[in-house]
Amino acid sequence: xxxxxxxxxxxxxxxxxxxxxxxxxxxxxxxxxxxxxxxxxxxxxxxxxxxxxxxxxxxxxxxxxxxxxxxxxxxxxxxxxxxxxxxxxxxxxxxxxxxxxxxxxxxxxxxxxxxxxxxxxxxxxxxxxxxxxxxxxxxxxxxxxxxx
Numbered sequence: 852x853x854x855x856x857x858x859x860x861x862x863x864x865x866x867x868x869x870x871x872x873x874x875x876x877x878x879x880x881x882x883x884x885x886x887x888x889x890x891x892x893x894x895x896x897x898x899x900x901x902x903x904x905x906x907x908x909x910x911x912x913x914x915x916x917x918x919x920x921x922x923x924x925x926x927x928x929x930x931x932x933x934x935x936x937x938x939x940x941x942x943x944x945x946x947x948x949x950x951x952x953x954x955x956x957x958x959x960x961x962x963x964x965x966x967x968x969x970x971x972x973x974x975x976x977x978x979x980x981x982x983x984x985x986x987x988x989x990x991x992x993x994x995x996x997x998x999x
Contacts, residue, residue, distance in 0.1 A: 859930030886982035931956040
């Protein structure tokens with residue numbers, strides 16, 4: 852089993868309360884289901900669909916619980932079509948704990964994306980090809996060898 856934390860833009864830079872479209876999450880889960888069937892994918896939106904309505908205390912608890920999950924997963928999949936502060940923090944926690952950070956983003960020159968990612972693919976089509984050809988297995992193996 853491979854534990855995947857599905858990080859990705861939610862609120863981004865929206866000034867009003869709201870979310871960016873979250874349809875990418877279903878597509879990513881489907882790609883993992885098809886190409887990495889042993890993956891257990893944790894999706895924050897699925898587990899906390901009403902999070903924008905949480906009290907300050909509950910929201911803070913969920914935020915920090917998710918950071919702990921990002922630090923302890925096998926792979927953090929980061930979907931970053933534009934800057935996302937929450938995703939950046941999750942990427943940092945995964946990175947500093949030696950986890951594989953697989954990033955879907957065209958922002959390859961952004962320092963957070965560039966320096967915290969184990970591997971970057973530009974879009975979901977490229978992610979599908981990467982998973983289909985065993986790319987995740989190679990990243991995980993390289994990560995295990997690094998610690999042996």
